[in-house]
Structure formats: structure tokens, C-alpha cells
Amino acid sequence: MRVLVVEDEARMAQALQRGLRAEGFAVDVAGDGETGLHLAREGGYDAVVLDVMLPRLSGYRVCQALRAEDNWVPVLMLSAKDGEYDQADGLDIGADDYLTKPFSFVVLVARLRALLRRGAPERPAVLAAGDLVLDPARRTVTRAGTEVALTPREFGLLEFLLRRRGEVVSKSEILAHVWDAYYDGDPNVVEVYVGYLRRKVDAPFGRRSLETVRGAGYRLVPDDGGEPEAAR
16 A cells, blocks of 8 residues: 655654654655645555645645645644634545654554545535535535525535535434434424525525425435526
8 A cells, every 4th residue: 555644844754754654554644735745646645644734835735736636635633733613624624533742652553544444435525416515614615606695504414415416315324423323302393494495595596406305305406507496
């Protein structure tokens, strides 16, 4: 397995290279963000170990650039920043895991192997279906380039449907993921919130992307035009 280590602290980079090679990995090292991004684009790596604080281009920007190019190589970010918001930022821009310094090398290798087992399926940082776009990190939703204001619950519901785009999801699945696994209120609250979303992200734009599948649940499909909402 080929791994790229992007780390500007020479001793740390050398230690990671030696340790990972001893574990059977083929390892290349880059000392700055620009070089790391170039190698990640061209090198055909199975995973990237990416420091956050890098010269020329930060680890955040390297990861963002890769994801924007639909490069889904697994990324394990390293950082001396251990705040919860720092970790959330790294994961929201598309990193697969985040490890704070100082760290256990044994844990790093275990997490790296876990990422390699998963492979590199698409995990877009920004979710889209046609001209409907949701950015979880910025907490924004746009349709046809126009920003749409949603409540936190509406945003959570739309995000869940976009992550399951094209699939039929039941009310019980939505309640468990968007409300709470132990929610015991009226399940028809899902229908109410789907209605709210239709009035905000479908109807004003003449779209019909939020579908009801009778007896099964709901499905979100791309819709860049087609019939107006009134024709539903």
C-alpha cells in the first residue's frame, strides 16, 4: 500500500516514514502543502497522512482541493490543534479521520489500516442533487444559485435525504437519524417537515425533487426543471 505523508517537521516526517515502512507501507514524504497536493494528485496513493499547519498551503486547503477535484483518497489529518471545532472543521472539509499531536504511532497505524479497509468511495463535502446544493460545513442551502433559509431541523432532514439521494427512506429511519433514536412522539411530524421543505426548496423554484413513495417513505431525486410543483 502506498502512503503519502505531508509533514513539514523533518523529524516527525522521517519518524513516520521509517515507522510506516517497517509496517510494510511504501511511503513518500512532502514537506509543504503545494508539493503534497501535487503528489496526491499524481501519485496514485492509497492514503494520505496530512498535517494541518503546512507552509505554502495548509492541510485544510490541500484536502479541500482534492475533494473539489473528486479525488477521494482517504485522508488522515494530523494537528497540534485539539479543539473540537478544529477537528470538526477537518472532517467537514472532507478528511476521513483526525488525530491530534502528540499521538500514539500504534493508533495512527490502526486508523490508517481502517481507512484502507474502507477504500475510497465518494464522500463529497458538499451534497447536491441537480441544482439543489447543501454545504454541511457552512450550513448553507442553495437552489438554482439562490440561498434558501432553513431551520436546524429542516436542514438536518434535507441533509439526511441528500446523503441517501435516490433511495426510499422510511419515516422510522428519518426519525431515528434526524430526530432521535428514542423519539416517541407523533411520527407524522416527518410528513409535516417534508411539507415545509417542499414549500421552501421545491415550490418557489417550480421543482418536484422531494417525492412521497406511498406506503414506503420519501425519496429525494435531482430535478433541474421539469414539471412545476402544482403538477405534482
